[in-house]
Amino acid sequence: MAQTLQDVPSELKPLYGTASKDSGYIPTPATLVERMLVMARVGPNDLLVDLGSGDGRIPLLAAQRFGARALGIELIPELVAYSRREAERLGLGERVRFVQGDIFATDFSQATVVALYLPPSVNLRLRPLILAMKPGTRVVSHNFGFGDWKPDHGDASDDAYGWLWIVPAAAAGRWQIELPAQSELVARRFEFQLRQRFQQLQGEVRINVQPAQLFSSELRGDQLSLSVMDSATHWTDFKGQLNGDRFEGEYRDASGAQGKFVARRVGP
Numbered sequence: 001m002a003q004t005l006q007d008v009p010s011e012l013k014p015l016y017g018t019a020s021k022d023s024g025y026i027p028t029p030a031t032l033v034e035r036m037l038v039m040a041r042v043g044p045n046d047l048l049v050d051l052g053s054g055d056g057r058i059p060l061l062a063a064q065r066f067g068a069r070a071l072g073i074e075l076i077p078e079l080v081a082y083s084r085r086e087a088e089r090l091g092l093g094e095r096v097r098f099v100q101g102d103i104f105a106t107d108f109s110q111a112t113v114v115a116l117y118l119p120p121s122v123n124l125r126l127r128p129l130i131l132a133m134k135p136g137t138r139v140v141s142h143n144f145g146f147g148d149w150k151p152d153h154g155d156a157s158d159d160a161y162g163w164l165w166i167v168p169a170a171a172a173g174r175w176q177i178e179l180p181a182q183s184e185l186v187a188r189r190f191e192f193q194l195r196q197r198f199q200q201l202q203g204e205v206r207i208n209v210q211p212a213q214l215f216s217s218e219l220r221g222d223q224l225s226l227s228v229m230d231s232a233t234h235w236t237d238f239k240g241q242l243n244g245d246r247f248e249g250e251y252r253d254a255s256g257a258q259g260k261f262v263a264r265r266v267g268p
């Protein structure tokens with residue numbers, strides 16, 4: 001029968017509370033580890049990196065239960081040695097690696113999921129590195145946040161908090177979309193001026209130069225939705241993917257018109 005993480009003999013566990021560089025060693029409760037991995041929808045296509053991996057429980061479970069590849073970066077050599085023994089004991093082979101090193105001196109930019117349980121001041125120092133990662137990268141943290149970058153989702157059962165962020169694509173700027181003529185008999189040119197703070201967007205929109213209302217917007221990774229109202233009864237929704245200076249997807253409006261669109265960023 002396959003062994004589980006709970007089978008670890010307690011006398012082999014590293015000392016709880018051991019001091020380290022940016023945070024002491026305090027493990028995340030096993031139940032929260034699982035909920036964090038579920039919240040991040042970790043799967044076989046993921047590379048999870050735990051920044052300060054402690055006894056390795058997050059990478060080990062990500063590989064064992066969720067089929068992901070996983071990497072733990074940890075400063076304390078005894079914890080790294082312990083994590084490697086656990087990976088071997090659980091038969092996880094090549095799927096899990098542990099490196100002994102400093103998270104601020106180790107490249108983790110290829111991760112699709114970042115896990116951490118570090119103090120808020122350390123999270124803030126990591127924030128620029130994380131925001132520079134590929135849009136759509138998921139970040140799960142035990143308890144602590146990233147200052148004014150609000151989480152996309154939270155799980156607070158059992159009194160232990162887990163939070164999820166999704167690295168947003170760059171959406172700010174002046175965007176133009178031209179839709180073909182429908183019942184109005186004239187093509188409609190939408191021009192958006194978007195401002196961005198993390199995943200939150202605000203802005204103005206004009207349709208054929210006339211002001212309209214940007215009714216709602218949602219940005220999750222590279223997935224963007226914009227909803228425009230140009231009178232009490234006429235709305236147009238755009239939903240698609242951001243890729244550099246292109247925003248491509250499908251639109252539909254209150255008249256029943258729908259189809260594909262390609263928007264271009266034409267200015268800052």
Ligand SMILES: C[S@@+](CC[C@H](N)C(=O)[O-])C[C@H]1O[C@@H](n2cnc3c(N)ncnc32)[C@H](O)[C@@H]1O
Binds near residue numbers: 021053102142
């Ligand atoms: C609060 S523990 C969390 C352990 C594990 N991520 C978990 O959630 O169970 C933080 C870990 O980060 C490690 N750590 C602190 N500063 C570090 C740094 N600069 N580089 C690598 N590891 C670090 C500590 O040794 C400790 O094991």
